[in-house]
Amino acid sequence: MSLFHTVALFCLVAACSAHLCLINPMQRGSETGINKAGAADCLLLTAPCGGRSKDTAGVTLTGGQSFTVVFQKNLDHWTKATPGNFVISFGSEGGQLTTLATVMDNGEPSLTLYERTVTIPLTKGNFILQVTYNPNNPQAPAHFYQCADVHVI
Incomplete structure (x- = not known):
């Protein structure tokens, strides 16, 4: 692939990317600029957590209880x-992640907030809650990732 084609492909992906931010619980790292479409903190492409390191703050949740995830x-x-x-x-x-919920993308506009109530598993300890956006669009990256660190009691 020539340098021109590589640069053109990079520009196409950057212009067409669908971004994902995790609001509740708060995603690892910052949420800078999430009120504008195309925020850099919402463009994480590396599994499982966008390449971001564990956040010591995290959130404490109770196993077996309902929790509303907002993204x-x-x-x-x-x-x-x-x-x-x-x-x-x-x-x-x-490790292996367990799917708690799947939400269809029905063409809602940029900056749409989604809520889904999930049941926190009964396993105690430190875990991640991951949200993945799978746009299923050949002109975009295959997956976008966000994680929050959770401690289950």
Whole structure:
């Protein structure tokens, strides 16, 4: 691939990317600029947590209780022919994650907030709550990741 094609592909991905931010619980790192579509803190492409390190603050949750997860489609990249989804998962970082909920992307605009109530697993200890945006669009990255650190009691 020539340098021109590489640069063109990078620009296309950057311009077409669908971004994801995790509001509740708060995502690792910052939430700078999330009130504007295309925020850099919402463009994390590396599994499982966007390349961000564990956050010592995190949140404490009680196993077996309901918890409302709030996330934002910061920049839309929906396609009618192949709509994507958001997946809320829970587990150990680097281990197998359990899907708690799947939310379809129905073409809502950029900056839309989604809420989904999930039941926190009964396992005690330190875990991640991960939200993944899977746009299912060949012109966008395959997955976008956000994580929050949780301590289950």
